[in-house]
Amino acid sequence: MLKKLTLAVCAASTLAFSGLAVSEPFKSPIGEFDVSMTATLASDYIWRGQSQTAGHGAIQGSLDVAHESGLYAGIWASNVDDLAFPGNKSGADIEVDYYIGYGHSFTDDISADISLAKYTYPEANGWNGYEVIPTISAYGFTLGYKYGVETGVHPSYTWVAYEYELPYEIGISASYGLTDQKAGGKDYNDWSVGLSKTFVGLGFSLTYTDTNISGETCEATYGDSDYCDSNVTLAVSKSF
Known part of the structure; x- marks a missing residue:
């Protein structure tokens, strides 16, 4: 049960390798908890197909706590580049995300999850945001939806993913x-394909990502078309 909850926590986090975290269960008067931590070094921080670090490396980490009831909470952080935001020069150097949620497994192959995530950029006023994130997973497939909780503006992200062990x-x-x-912004699609392997206690991943954002649109939005180019990201993760 708690192993499945740890996987549910991963759906709420943007950290690619949080699923490799080794959980440490402990009992309490209110039930059993799992606690897991993960640190990751990546060649880039890709968010919905776009670089958040201007094509540079990223240092990321997470702390997750899951209860046997299905409730969980966590925090995730990464460095970012201030140019990787519309309008440029936001002043953001760090992203810190907080999330709470509930996951439930109906069978060994079918589960559902709902979470609330808060995205914060401590050095950039006005860049904080919230998303409600329901997902359902079955036989390796995951269908998810992120609904932005904004006043008068509700940007959304819908995705489908598949995982399989070779x-x-x-x-x-x-x-x-x-x-x-929403709000007059340019809609776009992104896609990815990746490989991962745990070796000598470390998690390794190699992921190709791309979008259908044109070079002209990217240049107008970010001032540099490189932010929306296709990308191959290497990440190495360690659990504690």
């Missing part, structure tokens, strides 16, 4: 997503 415990994954910007 021989030699090599994981393969693929995803396709649609960003609906």
Whole structure:
């Protein structure tokens, strides 16, 4: 049960390798908890197909706590680049996300989850936001929806993903997503395919990502078309 909850926590986090965290269960007067931590080094921080670090490396970490009832909470953080935001020069250097949620497994192959995530940028006023995130997973497929809780503006993200374990415990994954910007923003699609493997206590992943954002649109939004180029990201993760 708690193992499945740990996987549900991963759906709420943007950290690619949080699923490799080793949980440490402990009992309490109100039931059993799992606590897990993960640290990741990545060649880039990709969010919905776009670089959040201007194509540079990222240091990321998470702390998750899950209760046997299905409730969980966590925090995730990463460095970001201030140019990776519309309008440029937001002053953001760090992203810190907080989330709470509930996950339930109907069978070994079918589960559902709902969470509330808060995205914060401590050094950039006005960049905080919330999303409500329901997901349902069945036989390796996941269908998810992120609804932005904004006053008068409700941007959304819908995605479908698939994960499968190949021989030699090599994981393969693929995803396709649609960003609906609302408020006159440019909608776009992103997609990815990746491989992952745990070796000598470390998690390794190699992921290709791309979008259908044109170079002209990216240049007008970010001042640099490189933010929306296709990307191959290498990440190494360690659980504690």
